Amino acid sequence: xxxxxSEKDIVFRxxxxxxxxxxxxxxxxxxxxxxxxxxxxxxYTLVWQxxxxxxxxxxxxxxxxxxxxxxxxxxRYIFASECAIAGAPPLAPMGLGMVGPCxxxxxxxxxxxxxxxxxxxxxDYWCQGYSExxxxxxLASLSLKAVRDGDSYILNGSKIWTTxxxxxxxxxxxxxxxxxxxxxxxxxxxxLEMDVPGITVDPIITxxxxxxxxxxxxxxxxxxxxxxLGEENDGWTVAKYLLEFERSGGSSAGLEAALDRLRAHVLxxxxxxAGLRARLELAATQLEAIRVTEQRVVASLSSGRxxxxxxxxxxxxxxxxxxxxxxLAIEAAGLHSAVLDPATWHPESNLEPVxxxxxxxxxxxxxxxxxxxIYGGSNEVQRNIMAKSVxxx
Numbered sequence: 001x002x003x004x005x006s007e008k009d010i011v012f013r014x015x016x017x018x019x020x021x022x023x024x025x026x027x028x029x030x031x032x033x034x035x036x037x038x039x040x041x042x043x044y045t046l047v048w049q050x051x052x053x054x055x056x057x058x059x060x061x062x063x064x065x066x067x068x069x070x071x072x073x074x075x076r077y078i079f080a081s082e083c084a085i086a087g088a089p090p091l092a093p094m095g096l097g098m099v100g101p102c103x104x105x106x107x108x109x110x111x112x113x114x115x116x117x118x119x120x121x122x123x124d125y126w127c128q129g130y131s132e133x134x135x136x137x138x139l140a141s142l143s144l145k146a147v148r149d150g151d152s153y154i155l156n157g158s159k160i161w162t163t164x165x166x167x168x169x170x171x172x173x174x175x176x177x178x179x180x181x182x183x184x185x186x187x188x189x190x191x192l193e194m195d196v197p198g199i200t201v202d203p204i205i206t207x208x209x210x211x212x213x214x215x216x217x218x219x220x221x222x223x224x225x226x227x228x229l230g231e232e233n234d235g236w237t238v239a240k241y242l243l244e245f246e247r248s249g250g251s252s253a254g255l256e257a258a259l260d261r262l263r264a265h266v267l268x269x270x271x272x273x274a275g276l277r278a279r280l281e282l283a284a285t286q287l288e289a290i291r292v293t294e295q296r297v298v299a300s301l302s303s304g305r306x307x308x309x310x311x312x313x314x315x316x317x318x319x320x321x322x323x324x325x326x327x328l329a330i331e332a333a334g335l336h337s338a339v340l341d342p343a344t345w346h347p348e349s350n351l352e353p354v355x356x357x358x359x360x361x362x363x364x365x366x367x368x369x370x371x372x373x374i375y376g377g378s379n380e381v382q383r384n385i386m387a388k389s390v391x392x393x
């Protein structure tokens with residue numbers, strides 16, 4: 001296994017750096033570096049998406065015949081790393097990173113022809129209808145009911161923790177179409193519009209005081225059968241396929257960039273806390289180990305193997321490292337971490353924050369990222385997957 005960059009990879013990296021230098025505006029960089037979660041407001045992400053789409057780089061993981069750039073696994077890794085280092089705002093992951101690959105894998109020719117170009121151009125903004133009240137991490141226990149009525153399904157129930165549902169015009173959704181047998185065998189995967197009669201979106205305000213999450217209610221909502229992805233009652237198969245992309249997407253480069261900014265701030269203090277500096281260096285060492293693991297996975301993917309259990313392993317490592325960096329940032333902010341000043345979090349804010357500029361969003365990130373070890377399948381569930389798939393327990 002060779003993890004170094006070839007001459008071709010170095011040329012590609014330099015091309016990416018030049019593109020980022022020429023196209024990332026200060027506002028877009030601020031949106032990326034001040035992001036308090038993995039979701040950035042669409043007023044910034046869609047601007048960035050249009051620039052990437054014009055270049056042909058908006059969907060790095062898609063096959064070339066569907067609009068992807070035709071990159072190697074290493075090129076994708078380089079691109080993700082350079083974007084994170086440059087402070088580019090992450091694109092909304094639900095569309096290009098999750099449902100897009102599922103439509104490519106399971107969609108009909110008509111579905112691919114309709115949805116994929118719209119996804120690439122940013123014409124559709126997607127949310128994910130998976131979690132439900134009372135279900136917790138047991139996704140298979142979902143109960144949102146879908147009853148077949150001619151060429152439609154009629155939906156009744158609700159979804160919760162639905163990120164950016166208040167921005168989305170489309171949702172990919174798991175519904176219960178059969179209550180007999182094993183729970184996984186009665187689930188269907190639907191693509192639906194958010195503006196149809198009967199859908200209500202109620203905000204859920206986070207601990208940080210932000211509106212990112214929602215609860216979505218369905219009251220006799222009609223969804224055409226043509227919006228079904230895969231076969232009826234086989235949605236669990238599609239959902240598992242999508243979760244591999246959700247858990248394996250991204251890289252540690254964003255964590256490295258956040259840690260580097262934090263280290264620079266702490267090291268600039270003449271009388272900095274020696275213990276904090278030592279903990280920062282330990283985190284840097286652990287992050288390097290994650291980076292090497294990612295590159296090993298990239299090498300495996302290059303041979304055509306899917307992420308498999310490695311997706312669960314990296315999901316655990318990345319989210320727990322993200323939370324560790326957040327804790328170190330809170331420690332570095334000291335008393336200033338207790339100040340709630342959301343007006344200074346806006347990318348184009350001209351207000352002076354209380355405390356260091358570099359740490360003004362540290363508390364909001366800490367609070368939002370506590371969910372990182374739960375969303376995408378809790379880390380306890382990921383460890384069970386690894387124990388079963390890798391250790392045979």
